[in-house]
Amino acid sequence: EIVLTQSPGTLSLSPGERATLSCRASQSVSSSYLAWYQQKPGQAPRLLIYGASSRATGIPDRFSGSGSGTDFTLTISRLEPEDFAVYYCQQYGSSPPRFTFGPGTKVDIK
């Protein structure tokens, strides 16, 4: 079973700053199977990035994903007020098929 670890647990930043969120897997993960989601209070998660680096439809280009193997990163180049939220990474395991989410990183206003 692959376990995902996200760091930091909380990131306190100001609007306009750059946010760098980490997702580390306990075993190598195919990049095709790595996704990132944003969740705001009272809302369902929203897909931001799939395939480790492909932006989902309608996602602003200030969001970018990178990484491979066991280390993946979500970067928000310049934080907008609406970006303060919790971010989850997700991986897919194929044998047997299953989805796993990381514990999340909360980005809050400094």
Add this chain to the structure above:
Amino acid sequence: QLQLQESGPGLVKPSETLSLTCTVSGGSISSSSYYWGWIRQPPGKGLEWIGSIYYSGSTYYNPSLKSRVTISVDTSKNQFSLKLSSVTAADTAVYYCATRAGTAPYYYYYMDVWGKGTTVTVSS
């Protein structure tokens, strides 16, 4: 545009079975996605995948819940459902249904369409 809507009782008694339905609109459940799934989120906590059903009819469940979970599809109603038996207070959560509707190649696995979620409380 594919949309999902969860429905079901908001309150379930301990030891009983939680039953939820996800209604699919904007497309056919038979052809709009490769897989359909359920995810839950206990109050103040993170996301937990419960299980998924694939277009082939195959189902896969979170090992921690496998003995209590059943996911099925009703193509005549364009719905899929979740049953979780022998519930306890630990099953109190917001339950989401979700699917992959995007046009990315089949080898990408993610969920880009989510229902709004339904809160289920387990209490006597």
